[in-house]
Amino acid sequence: MIDKRTASFMRSLCMGDIEEELIHPYPEPRAGEAETLRAVFATLRSMLGAREKDFVAWDRAGEMPRAFVDELRQAGLFGLVVPEAYGGLGFGSTAYSRCLQEIARYDGSVALTVGAHSSIGMRGLLLYGTEEQRARWLPRLATGELIAAFCLTEPAAGSDAASIKTTAVRDGDDWILNGEKIWITNGGIADFFTVFAKTSLEGRGHITAFVVTRDMKGVATGPHEDKMGIRASSTTTVSLEDVRVPAANVLGEVGKGFKVAMHILNAGRTGLGGGSVGGMKRIIELAGAQARDRQQFGRPIARFEAVQQKLGQMVIDCYVSESVVNLVAGLADRGYEDYAVEAAISKVMATEALWRTADEALQIAGGGGFMRELPYERILRDVRINRIFEGTNDVLRLFIALAAVNDVAQELKDLGAGMKGIFDDPIKGFGLLSDYAKRRARLATGLRRTKGKWTLLHPSLEAEAGVFEAGATELARAADRILRKHGKGIIEAQLATRRLADIMIDLFGLAAVLSRVSWRIDEAGPEAAATEREILRAYAAQARRRVDETFACIDDNPDSTVKALADHVTELGRYPWDNV
Ligand SMILES: Cc1cc2nc3c(=O)[nH]c(=O)nc-3n(C[C@H](O)[C@H](O)[C@H](O)COP(=O)(O)OP(=O)(O)OC[C@H]3O[C@@H](n4cnc5c(N)ncnc54)[C@H](O)[C@@H]3O)c2cc1C
Numbered sequence: 001m002i003d004k005r006t007a008s009f010m011r012s013l014c015m016g017d018i019e020e021e022l023i024h025p026y027p028e029p030r031a032g033e034a035e036t037l038r039a040v041f042a043t044l045r046s047m048l049g050a051r052e053k054d055f056v057a058w059d060r061a062g063e064m065p066r067a068f069v070d071e072l073r074q075a076g077l078f079g080l081v082v083p084e085a086y087g088g089l090g091f092g093s094t095a096y097s098r099c100l101q102e103i104a105r106y107d108g109s110v111a112l113t114v115g116a117h118s119s120i121g122m123r124g125l126l127l128y129g130t131e132e133q134r135a136r137w138l139p140r141l142a143t144g145e146l147i148a149a150f151c152l153t154e155p156a157a158g159s160d161a162a163s164i165k166t167t168a169v170r171d172g173d174d175w176i177l178n179g180e181k182i183w184i185t186n187g188g189i190a191d192f193f194t195v196f197a198k199t200s201l202e203g204r205g206h207i208t209a210f211v212v213t214r215d216m217k218g219v220a221t222g223p224h225e226d227k228m229g230i231r232a233s234s235t236t237t238v239s240l241e242d243v244r245v246p247a248a249n250v251l252g253e254v255g256k257g258f259k260v261a262m263h264i265l266n267a268g269r270t271g272l273g274g275g276s277v278g279g280m281k282r283i284i285e286l287a288g289a290q291a292r293d294r295q296q297f298g299r300p301i302a303r304f305e306a307v308q309q310k311l312g313q314m315v316i317d318c319y320v321s322e323s324v325v326n327l328v329a330g331l332a333d334r335g336y337e338d339y340a341v342e343a344a345i346s347k348v349m350a351t352e353a354l355w356r357t358a359d360e361a362l363q364i365a366g367g368g369g370f371m372r373e374l375p376y377e378r379i380l381r382d383v384r385i386n387r388i389f390e391g392t393n394d395v396l397r398l399f400i401a402l403a404a405v406n407d408v409a410q411e412l413k414d415l416g417a418g419m420k421g422i423f424d425d426p427i428k429g430f431g432l433l434s435d436y437a438k439r440r441a442r443l444a445t446g447l448r449r450t451k452g453k454w455t456l457l458h459p460s461l462e463a464e465a466g467v468f469e470a471g472a473t474e475l476a477r478a479a480d481r482i483l484r485k486h487g488k489g490i491i492e493a494q495l496a497t498r499r500l501a502d503i504m505i506d507l508f509g510l511a512a513v514l515s516r517v518s519w520r521i522d523e524a525g526p527e528a529a530a531t532e533r534e535i536l537r538a539y540a541a542q543a544r545r546r547v548d549e550t551f552a553c554i555d556d557n558p559d560s561t562v563k564a565l566a567d568h569v570t571e572l573g574r575y576p577w578d579n580v
Contacts (some may be wrong), residue, residue: 004334010341010508011403016476017451018469023511024456026323026519027330033095040089041102043075048106052375055107058232059378063224064109069147069189072114077103078144081118081126086138093267093329097274104278108382109232111275116185116233117141119268120390121148124194124209124260127267128252137192137211149190151181151212151238152261159395161196162258166240168197168208175199175210175250177218177243185389187221187236190214194264195240196257207257211249218243229381262340265390269343270332272390273325276350279383280318280357286375287311287361294366301364310360316542317353319535323512324349341403344396345508348501351386351393358383397501398494458518460526460533464540468514471507471547478503481554495559499550506543513539 002021012019029037058064072078081096082088091099096118104111122141125133125148140146157164166179177197184193191214200206212219222237252260291302291311301307328346331339362369362376369376387393452472454465478500486493517536520529569575 005337007336008338008341009331009511010345010400010504011338012451013472013504013507013511014475014479016472018454018472018511019451020454020456022331022336023327023515024518026516027094027326027333029095029098030092030333033091036089036091037095037098040076040099044102044106047071047075048103048110051106055109055232056375056378058109060231062226062231064113064232064234066189069113069144072110073144076143077114078117078147079142080114082122082138082142086134086142088138088142093270093332094326097270097325097329100271100274101278101281104275105282107232108275108279108379109230111278112185112230112233113189115268115271115275116150117144117148117190119271120150120264121186121190121194122192123150123264123268124251125211127263128209128260132248133211133251141192146192146213147186147190148192148194149184149186149238150264151184151193151195153181153183154179155182159392161261162207164196164198164207166195166197168199168210168245170199170247171244173247175208175245175247177210177212177240177245179240181238181240183225183235183389184221184238186234187238188224188234190221190234193219193238194251195238196261197240199254199257206255207261208254209251209257209260210245211251212240212243212245216243216245227385229378229384231381266340266343267332268390269347270325270329272386273321273328273346273350276354276383276386277318277322277325279354279379280314280321283354283357283361283379284311284314284318287314287357287364290361290365307364310364312538314357314360316535316539317357319532320509320513320539321346321350321353323516324509327512327515341400341504342508344391344400344403345505347390348393348396348400349505349509351383354383355387394498397498397505400504401497401500402490454514456518457514458521460521461514461518461536464510464514464536467540467544468507468510471503471510471544474547474551475500475503475507478551478554485554495557495562496554499554502550503547506546510540510543 002019007019007022009019009022012022028034054068058068076089079088080091080099082090084090100111100115100119103114122137125137125141129137137146141148152161152164154164154166164179166177166181168175168177175197177195179197181195184190193212193214195210195212196207197210198206199208214221218241220239220241222239225235227235251257288302288311291307292300294301302311324342324346328339328342331342358376358380362380365374365376368374371377391399453469457465482493482496482500483490486496490497513536517529517532520532526533
């Protein structure tokens, strides 16, 4: 019997178990949602379809006109995830992610404006709000009368979010907030801010989440930041000077705000993932047309293998990312609570695939791709941020590897407690890993492999299922090897944990595509699914090769030289081998 609070496909996989019920059947939008989605897509087409010139102009100007934000309001785009009872469309994660995909096909700034509101700005209210709090704000958030923003980052606290300095000091029934948040998406247009502040002045942690509204005295937002990409979306500082916030505006428990922040970011990842997939689909259309229409050496460049390789890889990347993002959204919709590792994988995979896709599309467009007349340079600028915000992909890779090895099911509760607070107190969390290493060794010799094989896949996928199973064995061995090699020191062994994460990312991608293609064959028959079957075959081969290479690098690598070179240039402050 699966425990929906604790079950996690990737955590189990690190123990050698394939919990296939978690990812079968491949998810679809809930009954009734598909119809609503089609209606929303039609609205998007008529509203955004002919706006390319505007998007270009707003990118140059670095701002989106207020009148256009009103159009987004009128189209109901701020109510996508608000329950119907409060006036929204009540989309689940699968439908929401699909909707952001569609918006991102038109423009990154528009997708971000809508996404930051729904994915993270008001998510804390949805996840932790009391009935009173929900009734108070959700109806106005649904219409966009209130636009929401998520305020965590500060000048000295980015990836290390637990080190924020904004304070909240109790004063009677109120809290007094002071501090400055930076780079807040929607800052300039929002009236509803989910703000994280320290409610204890001692040490790290003790953070609390508050709803702050623009009408409170002492709330101010700065000018729009002049950014590289997504320039039309609003990014500003949010400063809080002696802001009096009623205790009734606390989201969740006092002192548990770090957990609230991480939960919001996890739950919101399918929005960013969906946006990335939508971006890829649009770029594939552009690059396909470019390759078909551009002639060189007497034929369309689409007929050269080097160009075909780029386009074909874009399709594989998009299909795999889409499968992963949908699978994670499905986990959320089916009520699984512990999908943080899978959600982080989906963010890393989709945002990196989008970046590669945008880069290769520009390459296919050649010199024209570098000119501002064509859309590629803007797209490339727009998509770069995705690898940085909502957790940098580098830090997420550490989280993926460490959080996954953390959970060795119920039996390792003590380790779990330490590792859950890994970013609060990494030393304590990692200290517990020596116990883990011992237990892991015992498990490896005892071969607790009750679920080492797929049983729910279509029989014709046996070969690729075999690739996955072999990779899963390699993952368990890699985790063992890395933990034994580094023990407590694993916290500093980032190159090793990164390798573990890379193996996990490829394996989850493969699991998602296996689940999807199997479902397609069952639904539509082998012939209709033939091309998707080929995508699976190609990705399985690529993933297998990468996993093997990564595994081989665990023991045989130039890591010590690379680190020494980094230390050398950091100390010296320059590249020292210039020969003139
Ligand atoms: C356009 C834009 C919009 C944003 N919107 C919002 C928003 O709406 N709300 C909000 O709260 N924030 C927002 N942010 C902030 C964003 O989430 C942060 O930029 C991000 O979390 C990274 O923090 P940082 O920029 O301070 O980088 P840093 O944390 O200083 O990291 C710098 C580099 O060091 C690496 N690094 C850091 N720590 C480690 C480690 N332990 N191990 C290995 N490598 C490490 C990082 O991966 C990165 O490469 C936005 C940022 C931008 C640019």
